[in-house]
Amino acid sequence: MSKGFAPEPYKIKMVENMAIMTKEERKEAIERAGYNTFLLKSDECYIDLLTDSGTNAMSDAQWAGLMLGDEAYAGSRNFYHLEKTVQELFGFKYVVPTHQGRGAENILSTLTIKPGDYVPGNMYFTTTRFHQERNGATFRDIIIDEAHNSQIDLPFKGNVDLKKLQALIDEVGAEKIPYVCLAVTVNLAGGQPVSMANIKAVSELAHKHGIKIMYDATRCIENAYFIKAREEGYADKSIKDIVKEMFSYGDGCTMSGKKDCLTNIGGFLCMNDYELYLQATATVVQFEGMPSYGGLAGRDMEAMAIGLREAVNYEYISHRVNQIRYLGEKLDAAGVPMVKPYGGHAIFLDARAFLPHLTQDDFPAQALAASIYEHSGVRTMERGIISAGRDVKTGKNHYPKLETVRLTIPRRVYTYAHLDYVADTIIELYKNKEQIKGLKWEYEPACLRFFTGRFSQK
Structure with a gap:
């Protein structure tokens, strides 16, 4: 191993044999x-x-948490643990669990998009754009041009180009933009982060026109790390505090728990709008399950709650x-x-x-x-x-x-x-x-x- 890299911060206590083929x-x-x-x-x-996605190794605490699974059809205590954890770390008021991230994307798109709408975002993601287009929207890429060039090296290559966002608003009108889809980080750009300054600026521009900010929060812990490492004024802040600030500028998020929640399944949809929350709870029962389990076993929600706290370490x-x-x-x-x-x-x-x-x-x-x-x-x-x-x-x-x-x-x-x-x-x-x-x-x-x-x- 090269110098300058610390060894794994964990001990291995179980192994899985790997396939060896000619x-x-x-x-x-x-x-x-x-x-x-x-x-x-x-x-x-x-x-x-x-x-x-879902290929993580869970910790001993997460495996122990599986044994605490409350598999009640409604009102599982594991849901309330997950809800409290997400509210504390992300700051959003309402949490609706789903089987994985695309379940949350489906609900958000179904409830907020009407045919003829436009959804701007900092580069497309496959399932996200599918759900947007399936509900009649046109995706519009508003990421900075440099993100499409593999050889340009910038610290925050996932940033939104504010001029592109303003141009779309001027072109189609704010009433045809249900929300800005802000990915943190941007997967298809190479896992590139968005700066806190850019998040703030996008929030101010969108909210000035009455447009919501809905994050794709799938790898938000990684985005927080890059802000801490690269953005002035954040070196001494904790990952937890940076995550909380990131989301304070938005209105909700979709989340795949199979990434930064360190689990093998799960996701959730968050929002601050109570009316949207009521609609989401009515929709989740049609496709996922009760609003207190959303297609998940209680043990999986417990593992997600524990994993989220481990991820901000x-x-x-x-x-x-x-x-x-x-x-x-x-x-x-x-x-x-x-x-x-x-x-x-x-x-x-x-x-x-x-x-x-x-x-x-x-x-x-x-x-x-x-x-x-x-x-x-x-x-x-x-x-x-x-x-x-x-x-x-x-x-x-x-x-x-x-x-x-x-x-x-x-x-x-x-x-x-x-x-x-x-x-x-x-x-x-x-x-x-x-x-x-x-x-x-x-x-x-x-x-x-x-x-x-x-x-x-x-």
Whole structure:
């Protein structure tokens, strides 16, 4: 391990054996999966960096909390523990649990969007935009231009461009903008944070026009860490205090508990508007469950409450972000192209720079993810033209400027030795990148195609 990196701030007391397959076996596996890493079986993957969503290792306190699960159909004490924790840490008045983040996105979009609306946000996210478009809205990207350039290194590359937001308000009118979707951090930009100054400015502009701020709070702990590390005036503030201030400028949030709550399932929707809360409780019973469990077991809500408090611990979050930095620095030293600066949950390889002999219509990120698996047994995922999907009106492909492969680090799962293996094998593959072939569609689903689509080599 390189100097300057502290060892893991936890002890290992349980182990899970990892799959070890030959390269020929992996080649057969990725062909069976239609060159889509989502369709690989878990036991076919050696190191699984597909996602950090629900792949966390829970603590001894969380496992103990599972035994305190109150599985009452209504009024579970675990809900009240979760509610109190979220209210204390996030500051929002009302909390509605959901089975995961997209459950919260569905409720928010259903209740607030009408056909013809526009939802501005600092870069799209796949499921978020799907729910917005499904309810008749048009997504408008208002992130700063630099976020679409992998090589520009800025401390807060997830910031909103205030001129873009004002231009949209002037173009369509505030009455057609139900809320600003403010992601902290911005996943598809490379896990890039938003500064506190920018959050304040966006809040002031939106609220001046009567527009709500609804956060995608999925990785808010990581965003708070970057504010502490990079923004003047916050070095001496706790992660907990920074999180509370971040959300004080908004009106609510959607949250996937499968990330910063350090659990394997769960999510919630928050708001300060009582009328919206009443509508949300009426809607959640239709799709998720009672407002006091929202599709979750009591034990899962208990684990989320405990995990949220663990996540605001500085030792935990600094180690997590440093694991990503460690992997990034090893790859960068070998010239492997990636999004700069490193984010808080993943390294994003620049697939077009990695595979300059392929066009975007050859699906370079999908091809690279498949090749990484075949070469090393490391499962990653595509974040490019396949994830971007098609325009709902024209049916044509979206062509994002960023065509990336995401190497996502699960929380408290892998050690620096695992990351050494990941870096070494990707560096080796990079030296032989000309051998990687493009892909074409064999089966394309109607929506969210990156999950279940299948491909073949050209």
